[in-house]
Amino acid sequence: MLEWLFKYPSDVYREAEFMFATGLAPAWWVLIGAVAVALLAASLLRLARLGGRLARWPVSRRLVVFGFQAATLGVILALLAEPTLVVRQLKSGANTVAVLIDDSESMSLDAGGGESRLALARRLAAGDIVPGVGERSSVALFRFAEGARRIESLDALSADGNRTRLVTSLTEAVTTFNAEALAAVIVLTDGAANADAGDDLGALLAAGVPVHTVGIGPEANTGDVELSAVELPRTVPPGSEVTARLTLRHATAGDVRVRVRDGEAVLAARTVALREDGAVTSVDIAVPSGRPGLRELSFEIEPPPGDPLSRNDVRRRLLDVAERRHRVLHLEGEPRWEYKFLRRAVAEDDVMDIVSWLRTTPRKTYRQGVAGAEELAEGFPDELSKLYAYDVVVLGSLPAAALDDEQHAWLESFVGKRGGGLLALAGRDALADGGWDVAPLAKALPVTLKRGEKPTYRFVEGTAHPAVEGHASPVAALGAGESDGWAGLPRLADYQALGPPKPGATVLLEWVGEDTVAPLLIEQPYGFGRTAVLASATTWRWRMRTPPDDPRHGLFWRQLLRHLAQAAQQRDRVTVEGGPDALAVRLALRDQRYEPVADADVRAIVTGPDGAAFEGTLAAGAARGAFEGLWRPGVPGVYRVDVTARAGGGEHLATRFARVGGEAVEYFGATLNRPLLERIAEATGGRYWEPGNVGGIARTVALEGAGVQERRALPLWDAPFFYVLIVLLKCLEWGLRRWWGSI
Template identity: 30%
Template sequence: MSWGLEPIYGSLPIALALVAIIVAMMFVILPPGVSGRRRQVLLTLRGLASIALVLVLLRPSLVQSDNRPAAATLAIALDTSASMELSSGEAMNRWQQQKRSAQKLISGLSGSDQALQVVVMGFDEAAQSIHESGTEQLATIADRIGEQEHTGRATDLAAPLTLAMDRGRTSPLAGVVMFSDGTQIANSREASADVPADPQREARLLGAMGVPVWTVPLGPPDEASRRIDLSVESLPETLRMFTGNESLVAFQVRSRGVVQSPVKVSLRWLDENGQTATAATRTITPDKMDQVTSLEIPIVAPKPGQYRLIAEVETRTEETITDNNSQVAFVDVREGGGRVLYLEGTPRLEQKDLRWALGQFLDLELTYRWIPRDTVNSWPIDLVDDFSPGRYDVIILGDLHSAALGDEQLQQLSEAVGQGTALIMLGGEHTYSRGGYANTPLANVLPVQLDDRLRQPPGPLDPVEATVSDAMRSPVTMQPATSHPITSIQVMQRDRLVRWEDLPAMPGVNPWPSVRVAPGVQVLLQSPQQQPLMVIGEYGRGRVAALAFDSTWTWRRAGLGDFHRRFWRQLILWSLAREEDASLSLQLQLSPRRFVGTEQPSFTATDRSDAESNGSNRQLVAEVILESGETIPVPIGGAENSGRQAERIWSGKLPELPPGFHRLKVRSDGADAESLEPAEVAFQVLDDTRELTTSQTDHSLLRQLADATSGVGGRVYQPEDVDALVETIRSRRTESVRTVIEKFRLGDGPLSGWLIFLLFAGALSVEWALRRQWGLA
């Protein structure tokens, strides 16, 4: 604390001079004839007014500093899942144990720190705030904790940590207190997410922010070595495959309490008739008590049809929960065959090896046409029949100049692609921009942009142009830009997996100005410098692939014939998908297809009718066929035009259903009910009661969360040690202080300002009144 003066104008000499002048004037200038007691009274009143003016001119101030705790937020997370109804190992359940400990914590913090804001949140499969206040109002929280429901069907320990971090963006966090039994049971939708819930990752992030996590384990202690649990997680809900195509199936196996013991994992097909067949088997050997093993298993798709793919891990006799030992994916396997037309202008090595690769598959009918450059005088050649819609399923354009086809036939080809024919375009000296395709109808079909300034005439390149094209002949290595069925290839060479980086470099590629920005356009292959080398897209109902290279023959010559054959096979099969097959007048979509019974997912039915049908007046009905055979009607309505001709979209929502494998069926209820094929989608309703059946606790996970922040004070406190936790929080708050400087200057506040004013005005007013009364004014 210190006193000081802050004179007006910032100058003490000036202020003192003014004081001297004012005092002199008040004490020297007096009315004539004043003496004795009257003179003393007037001088006293003028002295009081002078004191007020001196205070105003000198402005005395008091400055004091104080160390106070910095403003911060303490997050208290309470477990509100159904497992809180289970025994705590004492004469109470876990909820009562948590309530007693939380109230003890809140009582210890009540009124302790005015700068501390307390946020109480509840969490199960999600986290939400229950109460927020300063420590002075904490007494009101105790009753609200007792009224809180605890019926959550899953537990996600990452949810409260994430919510606390979100709060930390607006206010510093003093710490996070988490009450829980530690059982991390993510619900079905999270299990299939791209990034599964990971509470340890969130705890590490809090530790990096300098925020401690204090965990309070509830329930009886759990010995991890006595707990056995094997489960399958993260299997996609739906898969689409093509007959004969090899696809990677990715999922995770979680093992608890199994160390250095082989565990068998299998994939099984289940067809519509209930027949099963083994797709693949693997054996894993966990080396930790709690371990997640990621698997990617290649399988070959069976004949076309609707299947369930069951990922299953063996069941141990010590397991108490076995319904998580498997997960099911719904698989749509489509026909892989088709008719392919390959047009080539230069008899390169590429065409020879490409024909060899496609010729290995009996379900593909390949037609090869070579259009020599020395026939340029007779261009465009007649391919009207070949380009008619439905004549070929896939058309491959090799190193062929646009003049060989002509604008009229290219327009016909564009229309055929729009109606479902697939198009694959290869690189070369006379293709894309150099082949003059930039100003043709095909330019709008391709998923890449072209530049007509690079157009070259048909025929051999002259020496000048050959020099310009040298940039196309620089070796380029390829790498996947994104995961896709075309580029997901599993081939073993000398007991090791062949990667894209292992392939020989392309001798040259066709550069594109840019990739077209449109729905469905994807870059699948690129150079290390992110130059696009393979781009796919859609045009109308057809699929289009643009390849900047034309030398996949180097793969086969390098002894990688299996990789070369698989690439072309999967590219052709992708081209033959026909997702918008006109023969399917009803298409049904349901997402998710694996959910718990309390969820009610929505579905849509797309009604596609030809122009001559009476589809606009069609009425659809929906029903769920239970696993038992019972049929439940489902409301469906809200038909809306999709924007396409003769296409309407209906929507509905599933009711609550019992656990099991059921089917959703949509059909016509009109006169065309027999001619219109119904649409069906299979789905699974999960019995997610593991919160009540998993009686074991997982205190080791809570310990790991606290240990992740041990560097900043995180640790585990038993319920009976809550008093020690209160002392820890109080101690950390005293260490986290900030210096507060307060200054009180006379006249700044309304009280001192009015006092000075009343002193000055009152003294002069009384002095004037007395002079009037005494006849001295």
């Protein structure tokens, strides 16, 4: 209706310049208008002097009638001046518009109404886009998945691309198409870019060509539950429990069953309740690492009834089970049972070495597990590099005043910079009672320490039980399968009151008293490392007051210290990421004080699944001490990467494994990524279009394209709006005069 009234659509008015086409100067039209208004005013005054009903009107009514007549006269004069819109539009036959259609596998999925996304894109292109754009410009058709390829007809589309590089494909189309002036790019896609980051628009912006995006497909797949991510440590010691964090994306709430397999063997299984307040649910599941060697684990969702996409229910991850010993430093300020039984528990671990320093009297100390006479000879390590040689530090009942300011700073740096694990135990001189609330380490701890008028450490009995989030942690896994291994454990004899957990902390265990439930074991990540607080020092009761064959005390301590040790960062941080077709290798090189090493010769030997190997060089990255390399092997499978770095006369070596390909990436995140498409369109000067309104895309491209343009005058004198306005003005004037009795 509006387009009929004003003759042209709104985007024409938005881009056009307004002018009068008669050629008379504006001053002449002002003079003509003034003379006409003056004649009109004179005629009204004459009628008033002649008497009659008009002479009896008040001045206000006369002015209203005069206003309507003057407005009508103004519209007529404007039409005589020939109002015109001047637009700049693409010159006919001088430009090319590239039309890109997503031809990846995700386009074979349902777009709604039983029609595939590719069928919808083909119908839109053939029905409105290509014919409309082709009236003024040449049309170049492209299919894209991994890259953009020219096609002659829409029949060449098959939805068989196994990965999507959206930004790369757009850049290729814009920068390599040189046949004629490229005026615009129109891309029809679901936006599920899974092989490029989607944020490097530099080359696309430099071309200066507007990109119009047409979103295809739903923003949520009804009934689908997707295993969108699995986070798993790359290297773990044998015989340990490893925590895998699974992220499930879902459209509705409900329960699903998750399994972890090693071949045909089921290693773990759990029922997950999908959140009702969001589309993403994260869950931790404990998996036994098993024997040394490389393992490929399969994480699977049991598809719920009506799940439309079963191919996004499985993820595979490599787990390198390797013998790597961890060193634990235990600092204790007084002899007590917890010290003795903690050492016994760790002594039974094949991959943990515990070094202890115990102050037996104010002037005597006792060392155990040291590698030589020099280790801990001065008590606390006398050099930062010596402290960094440990993976975990356990602080017992040791007052903060036992360390100097530099040593306190080292402890905080041990967690935040080196990436070590730290466990603070309860005690008479521990935590707030030991003055640790004002030490630098306090900001790294998972709870706020508050010193009160009375000691926070007291002897009171209570039981330990996993908290809600603790059930998913391997630290709390004392029973076989899903059984409760905490039932029947002897009561603890002490508890140290803590402040509230910090926002990023997780409560793993709770202390249950007669009328109190309080946090017992709390952890949180800090910097590159992890800290934990255990608010009791009487877990030795779990050993002394249970049968000799009860393994739970030793199992708890080994799992807790392994959990902290596995999070500890190695000095040379090597990460190898396998993608759909690429292998990315990154190295963060550090010296013994964990300072970045920039001057190094870093090489990688890559061995493929067929045994063939090649050597490549890692180039220096943007950050100091960072090196990176990217290779596209071309053959899917498991690759071994041996990284060697020579720096300062030393040599560092690390081996990592990664899988290239093997997952149907097109079925993960296979929903409409509208935010990405809107961002691309806005950044390049184009627009985002929904399938139902693409009829206006050809006109918009003609007016807003970047190619060869021409000026065109569009007359407005015959627009229905002006004649409707004249009739409306006269009708209002007649109606008022009739109401006032002058007719």
